[in-house]
Amino acid sequence: MSDHVAQGSPNAKGSQHVLEVAGLSAWYGEAKVLSDVDLRVEPGEVVTLVGRNGAGKTTLLRSVMGLHRHVEGTVSWGGSDLGRSSPDKRARAGLGWVPDDRGIYATLTVAENLTLPPVTSKADAWSLEQVYEQFPVLHERRDFPGTKLSGGEQQMLAIARVLRMGSRLLLLDEPSEGLAPVIVQRIGEIIRQIKAQGVSVLLVEQNVTFASTVADRHYLLAQGRVVESLDNDSFQSRTTELLEYLGM
Amino acid sequence: MTAFIQYTLQGLALGGFYALAALGLAVIFGVLGVVNFSHGACYMLGAVGAAVLLDATGLGFWAALPIVTVAMFVFGVLMERLLVRWLLRLDPLYxxxxxxxxxxxxVDLVKRRYGVSSLAYELPAGLKGRVDIGSVSLSSYQIFVAAFSVVLCLAVWVLLTRTRIGMIVRAATEDAERSRALGINVGRWVTPVFGFGIALAGLAGVLRAPTGSVNADMGSFFIIILFAVVVIGGLGSILGAVVAGFLVGLVEAYGQGYAGSFSQVLIFVLMAVVILVRPSGLFGREEAAS
Incomplete structure (x- = not known):
């Protein structure tokens, strides 16, 4: 099975690495920020969540990760319900968290940032050599405090960190935000590369041009609801209309 | 010049108590998110424990140092397991x-059992005298406390920066939630870290016993200074706690030497200045302030 996935064939039969969210609602205090969200990410699939600020995209990612606890509905991963399991269990089950602030530790060096999380799947984990080969700048700066890197480098570090864990699904929260076009392009390349390895990506993105260059499918979120779910071709042909509808 | 050297040594010794205790406070706050108000009381227990040990068994300072420290570690573990743990999910105020x-x-338990007057404690064997360096005469116990606490802080620093456990504690101290999301079972480290923090407070108390007055109330002023140390160093910063601990010790000692009863005020003047210039403390992260 894992051979299948390693060859990058999505929908590998019998694969255990499907993320399924069903009837998910989430609250902040009294305010309901997600209503009855259903979504699915197949192995090796890149799926985006598109929507304006406050649509509930980040809350959705946090709920999948187990960081937002005030929820109803189910999140299942690899066929088993994650229930109330803690974020660290979910991470060890293969979910790779890349938060919107990149989450780089200032008190840890670049190398420590990379090696802090446990390796969760030996078969899937990138070795440190592999990481440094892909991201030479992280090698050059391995002894610097993590936050001494530029924004783009920090984003690379945050992604490399979960790849080194061997995560099977990356939860990427606006990786392109605030970065120069050339860096955004590089991040696009990385996403395509990890997709080719059979790793899935759930991507929150406001930059729809960027989203359409990497994604297989899109979910449009407005006021905590999924208002549309469509493949990349229809997304590209209807971009203007959809963006207007979303008010972006 | 002679006086200055004496005050500096005194300051480093005082700073040693503050740095060790503040270090414990910082790791507890970092990993658990708990502001441990009982840190002063644990420091007091360390000192009282040493005095009681001497009285009951005749075991002096050198035995008390490891025995009381380990006992305080156990006390901290029990406190976390039996009490603190149950409130961790609630507002930190609880x-x-x-x-x-x-x-x-x-404090009341100690008062009830041992009264309010100070318990007797002596300078440890071998450190009763003074050391003459040129024209300067220094207390050998103060030299020991200053050196011991500097070495201990360095040892903790090495533990924190050179080991995997240390790396996890630093990461959890910086952001516990994020560390969980990266697969680290922060909960597993909560109990030992709490015990470790309390043990450091107890150890500071044992070190203080020979030169301070050992009584139930000795922790109440200490905790106030300790909070000043934490504010100056930056809440949640381990390095900040150590540096600010020694800094406050020095300010207090110079204050006592040159400004008499004004010395305690100086600590809070220092705190006010730091807050004005760097609201998040000397080593605090900027976001913490905003």
């Missing part, structure tokens, strides 16, 4: 109130 209550309880 644990602040809990540890405040524990403080009152411990």
């Amino acid at each position: 644990n602040f109130l809990l540890t405040f209550g524990i403080t009152l309880f411990l």
